[in-house]
Structures are given as C-alpha cells and as structure tokens.
Amino acid sequence: MVTAKVTVEDLFNDLKGYIDVEILAGERGLKRAIKEKFANRPGYIFVGYDKYFPVEAIQLLGNRDIGFLSSLNKKERVNAISRLLSFKPPALIISLGHKGLPELVKGCEESGVTLLRSKAPSWKVCEVIQSYLEDRLADSVSFHGDLVSVYGVGLLITGESGIGKSELALDLVERGHRLVADDVVIVKRKKEMLFGEELEKEDVLRHNIEIRGVGILNVAVLYGIKGIRIDKRVEMQMELVKWQKGKDYTRTGLETEEVDILGVIIPKVKIPIIPGKNIATIVEVVAMDYLCKGVGFYFGEIYESELVRKLRKRSRKYFLVEEDEE
Incomplete structure (x- = not known):
C-alpha cells in the first residue's frame, strides 16, 4: 500500500485548473505537507477553543472568519491570528476575494505559513480542495x-x-x-x-x-x-x-x-x-x-431452490403411488 504526499505547492499549482488562486504571503511554506483530506473552518480557534483542532488541514477563511477578525480591535485581532498560526497549519486560504488583513499577511510571512486567496465562494473552495485531496491522498x-x-x-x-x-x-x-x-x-x-x-x-x-x-x-x-x-x-x-x-x-x-x-x-x-x-x-x-x-437475481440460488422444489414434489408423487394398494 502506498500513501501519497501532497505539498502546498502541489495544491496551489493544481487548483489553478479549477478555481483562481494566488499567493498573498508565506512562500517559504510551499514545501509543507498536507495530511488531511479536507479544508477546515478555524472559527473556534479565534475565540480560544482549540480542542480537536485539525492542525494538519488547510484552513479556510470565509465571510464569517474575516468578518469576525475585522470586528476585533487590533490587539485582539493580532492575538486571534497568532493563536491560529501557532499551530503551524500547512496553509490558509481566503475565499470570496477578501483582502488579506495586514495582521494576517504579516503573521503568515513571519511564520512561514502560506496564505492563499481565491475569488470563488467558500463552498466551492471547500468542495474543490476536498475532492482534490481525497484523490491525491488516497x-x-x-x-x-x-x-x-x-x-x-x-x-x-x-x-x-x-x-x-x-x-x-x-x-x-x-x-x-x-x-x-x-x-x-x-x-x-x-x-x-x-x-x-x-x-x-x-x-x-x-x-x-x-x-x-x-x-x-x-x-x-x-x-x-x-x-x-x-x-x-x-x-x-x-x-x-x-x-x-x-x-x-x-x-x-x-x-x-x-x-x-x-x-x-x-x-x-x-x-x-x-x-x-x-x-x-x-x-x-x-x-x-x-x-x-x-x-436481486441470483441465478444459482434460484436454480437450486427450483430444483429442490421439484425433487420434493416428485418424491411426494412416488410416496402416493406406493400407498396405493389397489
């Protein structure tokens, strides 16, 4: 059995055939491996809940994620982004063409985590990434x-x-x-x-x-x-x-x-x-x-069932003949 290896660079190059995608920051992280077959939504990390967090999955930032980060003051936003980047995920990808928040771009550049952006909606980015990774990591x-x-x-x-x-x-x-x-x-x-x-x-x-x-x-x-x-x-x-x-x-x-x-x-x-x-x-x-x-058609079983039925019928016929003493 062989388990394939996929890097962020592989993902970036191959996604171009399905959705538009560009690199915003963190090119140093292009050689990092992706080990999960899905894109995760990291919203809970921003509020401090990190239990069961899939650290080896691509992290997808959509409307709610960018909207939530934008609603924080600068200090809170830096802390929330630092909390996510501290897990060293393979890469982040922003959907719907949202502008990369300055704190997010800076954090990805410093930590070596690749930050990607696509104009496609979140559902499509998620679907394309999952379909691609399920095939490549199978x-x-x-x-x-x-x-x-x-x-x-x-x-x-x-x-x-x-x-x-x-x-x-x-x-x-x-x-x-x-x-x-x-x-x-x-x-x-x-x-x-x-x-x-x-x-x-x-x-x-x-x-x-x-x-x-x-x-x-x-x-x-x-x-x-x-x-x-x-x-x-x-x-x-x-x-x-x-x-x-x-x-x-x-x-x-x-x-x-x-x-x-x-x-x-x-x-x-x-x-x-x-x-x-x-x-x-x-x-x-x-x-x-x-x-x-x-x-539901099993010819061997149908044949066996019909053969047994006919043999039983025939044996019953012989039994009746033997009972006839006239």
Whole structure:
C-alpha cells in the first residue's frame, strides 16, 4: 500500500485548473505537507477553543472568519491570528476575494505559513480542495493486469504474466467495451469504494496496450473515445488461471469468493483458461450476472431452490403411488 504526499505547492499549482488562486504571503511554506483530506473552518480557534483542532488541514477563511477578525480591535485581532498560526497549519486560504488583513499577511510571512486567496465562494473552495485531496491522498495499491469497463461494470483482470490479459482486454474493446488501464493498474480507495486508473499520466502514454507478437498499440487512436476511460470504479476482480485437470472449479455459482483490497471487500471470480474457450463472452456474462445480482437475481440460488422444489414434489408423487394398494 502506498500513501501519497501532497505539498502546498502541489495544491496551489493544481487548483489553478479549477478555481483562481494566488499567493498573498508565506512562500517559504510551499514545501509543507498536507495530511488531511479536507479544508477546515478555524472559527473556534479565534475565540480560544482549540480542542480537536485539525492542525494538519488547510484552513479556510470565509465571510464569517474575516468578518469576525475585522470586528476585533487590533490587539485582539493580532492575538486571534497568532493563536491560529501557532499551530503551524500547512496553509490558509481566503475565499470570496477578501483582502488579506495586514495582521494576517504579516503573521503568515513571519511564520512561514502560506496564505492563499481565491475569488470563488467558500463552498466551492471547500468542495474543490476536498475532492482534490481525497484523490491525491488516497491509499493506493498497484496490480499487474487490466481494468476494463464491461457494461458499466469495472472488472480488474489479473493473472500470471503471458496468460492473455491484454489480448482479452483488446477483445473486449473490439466488442464495444472500454479500456481504463493495461499492464499496471493503480487502485485507490476513496471513502468505501475502489477506483482504478493508469500509472501513466501523460496523454501520449495513456491507453497503450501491449500485445505479444504484435507490439504496442494505442487504443484511443484505434477505437476513439468510445473505447477508453480515464478511470473507473473497481467492482469485481477476475483472475485468469491455467486450467488444471482434476481441480474443482465452481459450476453452480453458489460458492462465492471475495477479496479485500485496501479494506474494501469486492467479489472475485476465477476463470480457468483452456484452448478454444471464448473468454470475452464469459467476461460479458460475468458482468451481466453481477448487474443482475445488484437487483436481486441470483441465478444459482434460484436454480437450486427450483430444483429442490421439484425433487420434493416428485418424491411426494412416488410416496402416493406406493400407498396405493389397489
């Protein structure tokens, strides 16, 4: 498992693509790390209550915060700002384009805490920062395999090297499904869900697929936007395994297997590979079966229930025949 590191400088540079943001003071603090996945409102600190204060979170100053500080006399304002800065938060950000109070600018410059400002409203600044940090600070793990969206179901295809994962992914794309990642899949946990994406971030390196004996192909070029996705929720793991004579594989679907990835449990299926087997069709059926289970249709259980009912009915019929002595 890998936990990423995000600095104030990373946040500042990446926020520019979503909201306007500028530096008012404290450039010395740009290399400081951000460890919390949200923006905190520090109002209680200004009145002296510091219990449970998230010192490693970005501190957001909106209308009420700036309004409260402006209502204080200079000595009280300096004390309130000093109290906040004494915790050495990673950075402060002012919303709605408020002017930086002279005491706040001076305090941030002296303490080395970066002071940012955005014209965006507080709710948007908070939403953008939280969404960004939840993605960048998410726990992650890498898998050797492919991630494909099949009928909207994110299937993580794994298996030993050379078993045919990339060829299967290409076959699925040919059938109209969408490739997310080939070879190395980065899986991140966001809240209680798993999301997968490619290791490569540059557009020119994305959605390449390696086919042994052919070479590297770019799925986006060959199939267009309909054949790719940037990321996808991982809902099931499918492991391709070599068929072994005498080994028992599930035949009814009543035996279910699950896998724990970063603390999130998802279903797992093992597909034995033998020559002539149409794996792409099986993958499509597995995805459709997953969707059916989502609305309450468990075919294995339905079949078992109906079979037991018919056997009981038949045994009752034989019992009545044996009772007939005429």
